[in-house]
Amino acid sequence: MDDLNVLLRERNGYDSNALWIIKSCSYCDRGMFATRDIRAGELVFKDRPTVVGPKVSEMAPGCAVCMTGDLPLIACSKLCALPVCYGGQCENLPIHENDCKLLRQLAGDVSIDNTYWSPQLFKSLALLRCINMPQKERNIVRLLHTHKGKQTMIQINWLKNALPNGLSDEDEKWLLHCCGVLNGLAFEIPETNEESKKKRLHGLYPLAGMMNHSCSPNTERLFTTEDEVPMMSVVATVDIAKDTEITTAYCPLLWSTPTRRKFLFITKEFLCYCPRCQDSTVKFHLLYSKLYKIL
Helix, strand or coil, X not given: CHHHHHHHHHHHCCCCCCCEEEECCCCCCCEEEECCCECCCCEEEEECCCEEEECCCCCCXXXXXXXXXXXXXXXXXXXXXXXXXXXXXXXXXXXXHHHHHHHHHHHCCCCCCCCCCCHHHHHCHHHHHCCCCCHHHHHHHCCCCCCCCHHHHHHHHHHHHHCCCCCCHHHHHHHHHHHHHHHHHCEXXXXXXXXXXXXXXXXXXXXXXXXXXXXXXXXXXXXXXXCCEEEEXXXXXXXXXXXXXXXXXXXXXXXXXXXXXXXXXHHHCCCCCCCCXXXXXXXXXXXXXXXXXXX
C-alpha cells in the first residue's frame, strides 16, 4: 500500500500533504481516505488519464483521431487498418502516429489492403494504447484491481482476431490485465459540447480509480481539457471529516435501487451494500439473491 501511495503521489505531483491516502478498508482491499477535514466545494485532487479511447459499447465507429463521425470514414493510407476522416488531415496528425506505428509493427510483414478498416480496432483503441504505456505508468497499473469476467476475454479475442498476426504471449498477458482494469475502473468522459458528434470515450484515471463506490457519494467528478488531455477534478460535495472514506458513484444516482444494484453487479462484479441500498424501505433483497443466482 505504501508503494502505491508513493507512485500515485509522484505521478500527480502531490507530496505528503495530499488530502488523500490509500489504505485498507473494512469491506474491500483498499479505499481512499481523507488525511484532514475537507470542506464542501474543496478540490480533493486532480488526475490525468493513463489511456483514453472509445467505449467498448460504442455502436458506430468513428475517426480514430478526432473521434467523430462528421466526415465519411476511410482506412488510414499507412495501412494501420484504423478508420480516419476522409481527406487525410486526421491521419497526418501527431496524435495518430503512435497508434499507426504500433499497429503496423503488430501486423508485421502481412499486407493489409488500404481499403480496409476495422471497427474492432477502433473499439479496442484504449486497450491497444496500453501496449505503448510508459514503464512508470505500467508500474501503477500492475497494482490496480482487475476484473476476471468473461467480457475481458471476449475483448481480447476481438483484438486478436483483428490483427493479422494476433498478439505475442507477453502482450496478451499484459492486455488481459489491462482489460480487466479498464472494465472495472475506467470512467466515462462526458462531452461538454452538446453539438459535438464525438463518440463516447472512457479513460483510466489511476488515482480516481482508488475511490470506492457509494450510491450517496461525497464527491463529484468534473472534467476540463488541458493541452488536449481530459483532466478529471474531484471536488467534495459535502464536508468530509478526517479519516472518512472519500467515495464516488459508478452509476447514475437517479436510478432506482434495484436498477443500480443490478448494474453494479453485472458491470463491476459486486453487490452494493451502501447505506442507501440497505434502506429498510427497499424490500427486494430476496429477489436480488434469486436474480443474481440466475445471472
